Amino acid sequence: MTYGLDSVDVSFGGVPALLGVTVEILAGEVVAIVGGDGAGKTTLLRTLVREVAPEAGEVDAPPKAEIGFLPASSGSWAALTVTQNLDFAGGAYGVRGAELDERRTALLAAAGLSQAADRLASQLSGGMRRKLGVCMAIVHRPRLLVLDEPSTGVDPVSRVDLWRMVSETAAAGSAVVMSTTYLDEAERASRLVVLDAGHILVQGSYDEVRAGFQGTVTRADPSVRPEWSWRRGRERHEYWPDGDAPPHLPVVEPDLEDIVIALSLVRRADRGAAA
Ligand SMILES: Nc1ncnc2c1ncn2[C@@H]1O[C@H](COP(=O)(O)OP(=O)(O)OP(=O)(O)O)[C@@H](O)[C@H]1O
Numbered sequence: 001m002t003y004g005l006d007s008v009d010v011s012f013g014g015v016p017a018l019l020g021v022t023v024e025i026l027a028g029e030v031v032a033i034v035g036g037d038g039a040g041k042t043t044l045l046r047t048l049v050r051e052v053a054p055e056a057g058e059v060d061a062p063p064k065a066e067i068g069f070l071p072a073s074s075g076s077w078a079a080l081t082v083t084q085n086l087d088f089a090g091g092a093y094g095v096r097g098a099e100l101d102e103r104r105t106a107l108l109a110a111a112g113l114s115q116a117a118d119r120l121a122s123q124l125s126g127g128m129r130r131k132l133g134v135c136m137a138i139v140h141r142p143r144l145l146v147l148d149e150p151s152t153g154v155d156p157v158s159r160v161d162l163w164r165m166v167s168e169t170a171a172a173g174s175a176v177v178m179s180t181t182y183l184d185e186a187e188r189a190s191r192l193v194v195l196d197a198g199h200i201l202v203q204g205s206y207d208e209v210r211a212g213f214q215g216t217v218t219r220a221d222p223s224v225r226p227e228w229s230w231r232r233g234r235e236r237h238e239y240w241p242d243g244d245a246p247p248h249l250p251v252v253e254p255d256l257e258d259i260v261i262a263l264s265l266v267r268r269a270d271r272g273a274a275a
Contacts, residue, residue, distance in 0.1 A: 001027045001062075003048070003144050003175050008057030010043055010198075017043040019198045021057070025144070025175040030166060032186035033179040034260065035195035041179035042072055044195065045146050048177065061144055065093060068142035068174075070150055075133030078122035082113055082132055085121055086139060093140035100139075107135040110168075112161050127154035131162060138169050145169055147178035151185060163188070183256045194260050201263045209259060215241040217258050218249035230261050241266055 004024040010017045018040045025031045033041045046052040048061055049069045061067060076085045083104065090100045108114045111131040121129060134150050147166070151159045163185065170176045170190075178189075186192045186206075193203040202209050220238035223229030224246065229238040237252060238245075239262040245251065254262065 001143065001175065003061050005044065005047060005054075006058040006060070008044075008047060008054045008059065010040075010047055010052055010054050016198050018047065018054070021195075021198070021200055023177075023193055023200070023203070025177045026190075027143070027173050027175045028170055029190035030170045030176040030178065032189035032192045033177065033195060034181070034183060034186045034192060035201075036264070038197070039195040040198040041195055042148055043198075045069075045148050045177065045179060048144075049146050062142075065140075066143040068137035068140065068145045070130075070133045070137045070147045072148040074121070074129050076121045076129060076136060079120065081118050081120055082108070082124070083117045085132060086135055089136035090139045095140050103139055107139060107165075110161065110165050111135050112158065127158045130154050131158060131165075134162060134165055138165065138174075141169075141172065142174055145174045145176045145178075147176070149179050149181065151180060151182060159185070183260065187256050192256075194263065196264050196267055199267070201260070201267060206256065209256070210254075213254060213259050213262070214243070215239060215262065216243045216245045217252050217254040217262060218245045219252055220249060224249075228265055232258070237261075239265060 002024050006022050008018055008021045021044060033044055035041055043052060047054055047059060049067055050059060050061065080088065086104050087100060090103060095103060108117055113128060113131060116124060116128060121132060124132065130150055134147065138145060151162050154162060166176055180186055191203060191205050194201040218238050220229050220236045223236055223238045229236050237258055
């Protein structure tokens, strides 16, 4: 089963948020949506779950009862305990009795929340709350799982738990799409979609994105053209879209972060040229 968006345009008050966006999510795969602040990640996911109506294009998603959605906000009720939250979400999707007992036990264990089962959601750490939200989104084994930044604010150990839950959900046959600000996470997805100002800069598997990347990235200290350079840890990197880097500069193998930044710089330059 394939879900997704086809040539979707969305705008708010006349300001475009998505422009001609086409994304496919296949059963069994995890698609990662990445992009900077305001790139359109949340809008893309909310359009897919039909919270936002597109002005143009098609949305292909299962009925609401077969979607699991973790919104960017917490996704749980502060005044309910962890167990009550999960039972409420299960009940809303028709998961009850022995099946709910079995799901609750398995999900809380997978999320490392078994010890916190009787705590109020308001007393959980931010990361624990995100994990509870993911448990609530998958309790009914949805055909389409949509997660808006599930790992933001989650510590590295809990991110491993989260990623395991997400990949197991996909392995069980769900189509999974999630936004993330962690590019190492996106590298592990089946496919990734890079958004910039409502446009898709590039999409495909990490290998495809790397193979399709043109030009050269060099180390640059100092940079030759500051507007084409960025800081990476202790180094500066610089992008040469036409591959015409001065020969004395050491070439670096770009990772996803370099590629995303380099492609955004090209788009910015194109937009500047068009303005
Ligand atoms: N409900 C709304 N009303 C008006 N404008 C909106 C609304 N939702 C999003 N926008 C605008 O649409 C654009 C895309 O926003 P969106 O939240 O989808 O980006 P994002 O990639 O999720 O960003 P972030 O990572 O900062 O949450 C932004 O310019 C934002 O201001």
